[in-house]
Amino acid sequence: MDFLISVLERNITPTEITIIENSFFLIISLPIVTTLTGFMRHVIGLKSLSVYAPIVVTFAFYQVGFIDVDADSNFLRGIFFGLILYVIVFLTSSFTYSLIKPLRMHYIPKTTIVMISVSIVIIFTILLGTLFFDRKGLIYLDIFPLLMIVTLSDTFVSTLSRKSFEQTSLIGLQTLIIGILAYGFLSLREVRTFALEYTAVLILILVVINFYIGRFVGLRLTEYFRFSDILLKEPDDRPTKKNRKK
Template sequence: MTNFLLENGMPLYAITWIFMLPIAATLIVMGRQIVGIKGFGLAMPLLLGFAFAATGIRLGLSMLLVVVVSAYIIRSILGNFRLLYLPKTALIITGSALVLMFIAPFLPYKDNLQFPMATFSFLLIILSLEQFYAFLSERGLRKTVGITIETLSLSVIIYFLLTSVAVQGIVIEYPAFTLIAVIVINLFLGRWTGLRLSEYIRFKDVIFKQ
């Protein structure tokens, strides 16, 4: 499968990331179903994890901080205009994109960083803001901070997964086995009815007294 894609002109890094996507998604599902890490759904940890892998963890986190802060400032300004949710969200994304366009030429890119991939990653981070602010509006700051920490934890784990040479080697050498394993694991998790690890910790006094 890998050789067929290479022979048809697909870059090796693109093949690797395509095969790694189901693994990363499965890892998030395991974190939610077994451990109890919630996060902002499935898409946002994936987007941030791939963004961190493209830019590097330090630069990725720095860019995320810039985007969140700039979006918060823009959101505060737009709050005085009583705009509908979707137009306001579009303006927040537009403003954040302009901030990134302004600071992008001054970023300390590494020699191995591909500028198109980095730019695309930053756009993914901007698109993830809609879900962030929707949750903030509905649940409040305290719960949003907690979910954000869990999301970042999942994203960092995905970053290390994507940048692991050992995992990349397994995925490239055994793509069919990898996909079958992912399908089997998700079928198992789809029928998971046991307690999560976080629930064991939370209710340990009740569980172990029985």
């Protein structure tokens, strides 16, 4: 990063440097989130709705955290408003989808209907939220995180068309956990400093981790629970039985 800035240095102002740093950090954050998603999937065993969903959750939460800039507790604020928005989008999508599911419709128009319902509900939420939070809350919300969260309804619909509501909720919850963890990680000042100062090292670490996860063949953490019956069996009980019979 320093190298890039030094190249541009002659005609760059300190404000511009901050802007570049911010954009750069957000961009390099993308593979960090997907690395975490991959880790959670293959090593821990948490599923996410798609590769894109945890990214959306992370950045939406991240941006939402900036509401009312004077506050110190950006992180909790992000979690709070982010969660509200996420749950509202999920419930509205599921509800509308369940209503129009029996109708014979093409996929995109169907998703659009769902998205219309989500948009209406979100607008009302912002209006109501503004009233309740004494004008300090949701009205300051940046439009981009909002748009991103609304587009999640597409992901929800596509999962709902293949899986039951219960299964989708469960995966939705897991996606949320991954997103919140990623958001928490990226909110750490040390991570940001490290990413900006040792960019090359960070990229190298990401590549190495992903090659490792990519070739990982061990059991996932959740599989240790799933197969606990087999894993807790007396390892030698079958062979000895056989030997006795012979």
